[in-house]
Amino acid sequence: MMRRTLPTAAIGAVLWAGCLALPIFLDSAWISIAAIFAIYAIVALSQDVVLGRAGLYDMGHAVYFGIGAYATAVLNVGFGWPILATLPVAIVGAALVGAVFAAPIIRLRGDYLLVATIGLNAIFVLAMRNDLGGLTGGSDGIPGLGVPSLFGLQIESQSALFWFDWVLLGVVLLVMRNLDRCELGRALRYLKQDQLAASTLGVDARRTKILAFALGAGLAGLAGTLFAVQISTVSPSSFVFTESVTLFAIVIVGGQGSIPGVLLGTALMFVVPQIFREFAQYRYFIFGIAMIAVMVLRPQGLWPRARLAR
């Protein structure tokens, strides 16, 4: 009911606004960690559109993240486009690739779809490593990206970049919340739970799933631009298969279709490891154990989607 969803959204909005003040309190290393969190939160939310909402086993989602990053890097470094002008290209380009790739394979059963998406990831990384069209710079990637400028102001400092990322995270969070409350979002849930029943109610499974794929890919593309700007070098290693696996795991561990769950999952996967930097080699050991424990003890995720909402 409204009564139940409203406070969560309101608390979320207040938390988000509070986080905007973080640069005042944090040193520059932590500001950049917080900025990276926002970027990966967007990618994880976009993975959730495809995996958590539509129930499509996409284990190659880093591809769309990569397409966004490369679109920005190539256009900015190679062609001198301003960063902000590359943003729509990154979003639309990733969305188009997502839609075109999804169209023929969307009918596949979950496990087959999974393998197909892994294949796409492998092809993408290979293409980038081999300097596709002489544009992507091979294994070393593309260094030396510029910074975005807004109304003549250069978004250059660590804090400015942080705000840039967090404002866009805010927009994405709003879109995700709206997705929960519109017919597209509901249609995805119908399809995920019972495709036959959904179809007999008039849901066009193919069209709706392709749309979900495109939407998820487009949001990942947006995050790709932010990522490229944040680290100012784009290289294939950021978009390899293990990155896709991590994104997949964030959604499953955090809670499918749950905005707070996915944010929590992102924090656990990307921020907590920074805290335990010293124990580098044990980090993944502990993570592996934690992931197994969550799946055994709490298969619906750490912060599951609120059920029975109106």
Place this chain on the structure above:
Amino acid sequence: MSALLELAGIGISFGGLRAVDDLSFTVGEGQIVALIGPNGAGKTTVFNMITGVYRPNGGKILWYNHDITGFAPHRIARLGIMRTFQTIRLFSDMSVFENVRAGCHLRTRQHWWQGLAGLPSQRREEAEIADRTSDILKRLDLETVADERAIALPYGVQRRVELARTLIANPKLVILDEPAAGLNDRESAKLNETIFGIRDSGITVLLVEHDMNVVMNVTDHIVVINFGRKIAEGNAATIRNNQQVIEAYLGRDDDETEEAA
């Protein structure tokens, strides 16, 4: 009476089994038509072919004289044909309210981008959908369980939820697969009224039912099939006295014969 739906010699095979064979009948606009027959006769399969779940490998299905054979389920729904399932198919993670609202899918006008942007026109439509859902819940006596998880409710209530989900779409034809299965006597008596109510609101009804109390009392026209073939057709009185029908039920299941006789 004009033909709303016409099956012209449809058939389908599963492996070597001819589940439905050369079946023809017509559903007139405003009628209540029953499809009956022993278990395994092919009734559900017929419904699955009409609603696009299975594609017939022979014959034609006509809707207002247009060929709709082999249309995908969502296209069939778009024509105004809605169904329920013999094995109830409610969305398991959703409340009664959410399940019933799902039937509104085709009545929404919002585009995906309007939804994602949360535009005022979309918010208005959301409010309308919620109102419409509340109305239909009231009509089918479901308002008290609106926020319950649908699949945790008694069978009879679940059947009503599934029915509400089809009716909210304002269909031209509803197809009900054993709507009385699992209902107690009181509920099944009430079902008769509900079915009349549906017809009176201008919706044509095609149903499969074993409960002869329901079949004999509510239908205008009965089609009897056995082993996938039509063995009789007519009004309740004709069917009740048809020798082949009596035998079909006798040869199979004694219970149902008693009810049929």
